[in-house]
Amino acid sequence: xxxxxxxxxxxxxxxxxxxxxxxxxxxxxxxxxxxxxxxxxxxxxxxxxxxxxxxxxxxxxxxxxxxxxxxxxxxxxxxxxxxxxxxxxxxxxxxxxxxxxxxxxxxxxxxxxxx
Amino acid sequence: xxxxxxxxxxxxxxxxxxxxxxxxxxxxxxxxxxxxxxxxxxxxxxxxxxxxxxxxxxxxxxxxxxxxxxxxxxxxxxxxxxxxxxxxxxxxxxxxxxxxxxxxxxxxxxxxx
Numbered sequence: 079x080x081x082x083x084x085x086x087x088x089x090x091x092x093x094x095x096x097x098x099x100x101x102x103x104x105x106x107x108x109x110x111x112x113x114x115x116x117x118x119x120x121x122x123x124x125x126x127x128x129x130x131x132x133x134x135x136x137x138x139x140x141x142x143x144x145x146x147x148x149x150x151x152x153x154x155x156x157x158x159x160x161x162x163x164x165x166x167x168x169x170x171x172x173x174x175x176x177x178x179x180x181x182x183x184x185x186x187x188x189x190x191x192x193x
Numbered sequence: 194x195x196x197x198x199x200x201x202x203x204x205x206x207x208x209x210x211x212x213x214x215x216x217x218x219x220x221x222x223x224x225x226x227x228x229x230x231x232x233x234x235x236x237x238x239x240x241x242x243x244x245x246x247x248x249x250x251x252x253x254x255x256x257x258x259x260x261x262x263x264x265x266x267x268x269x270x271x272x273x274x275x276x277x278x279x280x281x282x283x284x285x286x287x288x289x290x291x292x293x294x295x296x297x298x299x300x301x302x303x304x305x306x
Contacts, residue, residue: 121296
């Protein structure tokens with residue numbers, strides 16, 4: 079079965095420091111991968127998605143970047159964090175099931191606090 | 194873009210009560226999913242239901258695609274049902290490679306003993 083991992087689970091960083099969040103997927107190959115951010119107040123905002131190694135699409139221009147160095151690894155980064163980067167970051171992948179329909183699954187998330 | 198509206202935004206239930214959560218969407222959709230976000234933040238898949246009715250234990254969901262709404266039923270609620278329930282839809286026009294879900298703002302459910 080497929081499993082999605084995120085590291086770290088929680089993170090407290092000062093303003094201006096760099097960031098690296100990692101997402102890895104097990105049990106599937108060449109997955110579509112996604113980064114979402116959930117700020118206080120619940121809504122999920124799609125940040126980036128990737129359909130393959132080295133292929134990144136950005137949905138929202140901002141202080142963050144993403145990379146996909148390996149098939150099942152997706153990295154979210156920043157060179158200098160802002161206060162507004164605080165939030166809950168979720169990684170997700172798509173299970174393509176043909177006629178049975180495509181279903182999105184989420185990792186456990188990383189809670190980032192920028193002070 | 195497509196609009197996804199969930200109601201009610203907040204709901205407080207006594208343990209054992211039943212409830213209905215609603216999701217309205219502004220355009221025809223190919224896929225629809227319901228998620229439960231527990232108090233620890235984990236998003237748990239409840240249903241993949243672009244049309245029709247499905248049941249899983251005390252939960253069931255119905256999507257009437259022609260009328261652009263979906264309902265999530267929770268029966269005999271328990272305190273562990275607390276959290277935020279999200280509806281998310283996929284139009285099918287954002288390219289085969291991206292498959293982008295659009296989320297509603299959620300219904301926050303609190304079940305009190």
